[in-house]
Amino acid sequence: MTATTLFEKLWQSHCVEADRDGLPAVIYIDLHLVHEVTSPQAFSLLRERGLRMRQPKRTLATLDHSTPTTPPRADGGRDYADAATEAQVEALVGNCAEFGVTLHGYDSPERGIVHVMAPELGATQPGMTIVCGDSHTSTHGAFGALAFGIGSTEVGHVLATQCLLQHKPKTMAVNVRGRLAHGVSAKDLALHVAGQVGVAGGTGHVIEFRGDAIRALTMEERMTLCNMSIEMGARAGLIAPDATTVEWLRGRARVPSGAAFEASAQRWLGLRSDDAARFDREVEIDAGSVRPTVTWGTDPGKVVAIDARLPAATAANARAFEYMRLRPEAPIAGERVDVVFVGSCTNSRINDLRDAADLLRGRRIATHVRMLVVPGSERIKREAEAEGLDGVFRAAGAEWREPGCSMCLGMNGDIARPGELVVSTSNRNFEGRQGPGVRTLLASPATAAASAVAGVVADPRVLAAEVAA
Amino acid sequence: MSGIARIESRSVALPVANIDTDQIIPARFLTTTTRAGLGRHAFQDWRWLADGSPNPGFVLNRAEHQGAEVLIAGDNFGCGSSREHAPWALLDAGIRAVISTGIADIFRNNALKNGLLAIVVTPAEHASLLAGAGEPIAIDLRTQRIERAGTAPIAFSVDAFARQCLLDGVDQLGYLLARADAITRFEEARA
Numbered sequence: 001m002t003a004t005t006l007f008e009k010l011w012q013s014h015c016v017e018a019d020r021d022g023l024p025a026v027i028y029i030d031l032h033l034v035h036e037v038t039s040p041q042a043f044s045l046l047r048e049r050g051l052r053m054r055q056p057k058r059t060l061a062t063l064d065h066s067t068p069t070t071p072p073r074a075d076g077g078r079d080y081a082d083a084a085t086e087a088q089v090e091a092l093v094g095n096c097a098e099f100g101v102t103l104h105g106y107d108s109p110e111r112g113i114v115h116v117m118a119p120e121l122g123a124t125q126p127g128m129t130i131v132c133g134d135s136h137t138s139t140h141g142a143f144g145a146l147a148f149g150i151g152s153t154e155v156g157h158v159l160a161t162q163c164l165l166q167h168k169p170k171t172m173a174v175n176v177r178g179r180l181a182h183g184v185s186a187k188d189l190a191l192h193v194a195g196q197v198g199v200a201g202g203t204g205h206v207i208e209f210r211g212d213a214i215r216a217l218t219m220e221e222r223m224t225l226c227n228m229s230i231e232m233g234a235r236a237g238l239i240a241p242d243a244t245t246v247e248w249l250r251g252r253a254r255v256p257s258g259a260a261f262e263a264s265a266q267r268w269l270g271l272r273s274d275d276a277a278r279f280d281r282e283v284e285i286d287a288g289s290v291r292p293t294v295t296w297g298t299d300p301g302k303v304v305a306i307d308a309r310l311p312a313a314t315a316a317n318a319r320a321f322e323y324m325r326l327r328p329e330a331p332i333a334g335e336r337v338d339v340v341f342v343g344s345c346t347n348s349r350i351n352d353l354r355d356a357a358d359l360l361r362g363r364r365i366a367t368h369v370r371m372l373v374v375p376g377s378e379r380i381k382r383e384a385e386a387e388g389l390d391g392v393f394r395a396a397g398a399e400w401r402e403p404g405c406s407m408c409l410g411m412n413g414d415i416a417r418p419g420e421l422v423v424s425t426s427n428r429n430f431e432g433r434q435g436p437g438v439r440t441l442l443a444s445p446a447t448a449a450a451s452a453v454a455g456v457v458a459d460p461r462v463l464a465a466e467v468a469a
Numbered sequence: 470m471s472g473i474a475r476i477e478s479r480s481v482a483l484p485v486a487n488i489d490t491d492q493i494i495p496a497r498f499l500t501t502t503t504r505a506g507l508g509r510h511a512f513q514d515w516r517w518l519a520d521g522s523p524n525p526g527f528v529l530n531r532a533e534h535q536g537a538e539v540l541i542a543g544d545n546f547g548c549g550s551s552r553e554h555a556p557w558a559l560l561d562a563g564i565r566a567v568i569s570t571g572i573a574d575i576f577r578n579n580a581l582k583n584g585l586l587a588i589v590v591t592p593a594e595h596a597s598l599l600a601g602a603g604e605p606i607a608i609d610l611r612t613q614r615i616e617r618a619g620t621a622p623i624a625f626s627v628d629a630f631a632r633q634c635l636l637d638g639v640d641q642l643g644y645l646l647a648r649a650d651a652i653t654r655f656e657e658a659r660a
Contacts, residue, residue, distance in 0.1 A: 016655040017648065022629035026648050028655055038552065040502035049642070054652070066500065084500035091502045135551040135575060151553035151579035152504075153640075161645045163652055167628065169574075199487055200545040200571050233548060235574050299487045299548070319485065409496040409550075418519075430491040430549060432514045 003276035010146040024165040030128040038133030042155035069401035081413030112377020115139040115345040122252025126241040126268035142222035144241035170280040176213040186221035187444035190228035195303035202234030213287035231300035240272040338420035340452040344408035347425035348376030356449040360396040366455025371398035472638030478538035482602035489549035508561030547576025
């Protein structure tokens with residue numbers, strides 16, 4: 001029998017019809033995640049065509065992108081950025097009621113960023129195909145699921161047929177050997193890999209992250225890494241399930257219990273690339289060489305280690321330097337920071353909040369810095385508050401907000417002012433991503449917290465050493 | 470959707486690398502529940518100044534490029550978000566084809582489903598197209614060739630299924646809906 005990759009196994013097991021004679025494959029979708037921004041046009045398509053949903057139970061909806069992160073008013077109302085964002089939320093509530101879709105809305109204790117709340121519920125499981133009208137659906141690949149973002153037309157296809165027409169992507173192995181050094185996080189690794197692969201390096205490929213450094217990551221860290229696969233241009237990112245995956249899922253609401261769970265676990269643990277499987281491309285990463293890393297440019301591939309100097313000027317990077325108002329060959333540490341954002345589907349989980357709080361405990365953020373901490377879900381918010389993390393953030397001078405996508409893309413009005421520099425734990429540093437003219441530096445939660453305290457871009461290892469002393 | 474066989478227009482060059490979907494349409498304009506009227510926000514932050522007036526330095530605002538339907542963009546066009554608002558905005562702004570050395574996967578999928586041609590050419594062909602930007606150009610989807618006066622045509626390839634749908638003016642949902650029996654068999658076999 002031919003040795004196959006994990007991707008190949010996932011693909012084959014979901015082929016309703018294989019691709020043939022130039023026709024795309026028909027791929028069955030196990031789980032469809034829906035939010036308010038990219039779904040209204042898809043539900044409209046169903047209505048226009050007189051179609052019903054094929055499998056409403058395979059769709060799960062939540063509210064995250066357009067929702068305010070300020071608490072509800074005393075009268076229960078919410079302070080939306082504008083009437084249009086509120087109308088989007090209303091549209092999803094109406095569509096879910098009309099078509100029979102489970103919605104984790106404001107009344108649900110499980111509401112959250114779609115890529116945070118679905119794994120928490122155990123809706124995300126190894127071996128599944130998962131799609132969502134959101135490019136960071138790659139996050140769910142951390143569980144050994146084939147998960148990728150789609151457009152609104154394809155959202156409509158899945159609503160109507162539970163299937164997608166797909167051409168088979170190529171495969172890329174990113175082999176991460178060794179161990180991450182103390183004080184270096186999964187976000188640093190993700191940014192480092194993005195720098196190595198480049199923002200278009202993964203185009204047309206599904207990445208499988210492999211190696212002992214990957215096996216050593218927690219599920220939260222694996223989600224952070226797979227989340228950023230799309231920033232390498234990849235269709236999806238994958239990590240083979242192991243004991244870490246199984247234990248993380250045990251007891252969650254949507255996974256089976258008892259003997260049925262053990263049977264599922266056995267099946268999940270068999271989902272891995274065969275030893276002799278060949279990838280179309282392989283990239284080697286030495287985990288031990290990764291340092292705390294940030295972006296300096298206007299795409300996630302333009303990265304620099306926190307203690308290194310920026311690259312020399314070239315024709316290709318001139319535009320990024322100009323927009324970011326940074327000088328070639330200057331150190332990145334020490335750049336003045338205006339805003340710090342801890343949140344997003346990349347870094348809003350409990351470990352991320354703990355990483356930031358550990359450096360802020362008993363300290364104040366610089367007086368000129370505004371800091372927002374936005375938990376990824378209601379569940380994380382409760383957990384953080386039970387641990388007293390909200391108090392740590394507030395005492396440090398940061399704002400503790402309601403769950404949502406918030407300043408990652410600023411749809412809900414959480415944005416910075418033109419020219420401001422934001423150290424952000426999110427995933428995209430594109431021009432204007434966090435508001436017109438806003439300059440974004442992507443970083444880990446620890447780097448974000450250290451920079452908030454220093455008021456300038458700062459190496460978290462320095463502050464961590466003070467904390468330990 | 471009416472069929473697309475051939476686009477004849479002048480081209481316009483926007484040779485910036487990695488033009489992401491936030492440049493094509495910023496997130497703050499995704500608050501709509503329809504797909505209409507997004508054209509005025511295409512390339513919003515490059516096209517309009519803070520006071521709402523047109524940025525005279527932006528190429529698409531120049532008088533000689535009004536009506537150009539073919540955009541020759543820098544490497545890796547359309548990276549980033551899955552927002553289908555990006556091709557909706559470009560089409561509404563009058564762009565019917567984008568040519569680059571590389572086009573991000575989700576953007577290309579979204580574009581072809583909406584009748585926006587997303588065409589990948591080699592770096593040498595790209596350089597030649599950029600050198601001739603502003604001149605008349607024809608993109609023939611039947612022959613899969615880019616034609617210009619005085620130079621050899623450039624062959625390109627669009628996914629065969631998407632191409633046939635575009636030529637026939639049908640969307641892809643009909644094909645999927647017609648697979649209902651196969652989908653049912655698949656579901657029953659797994660149950």
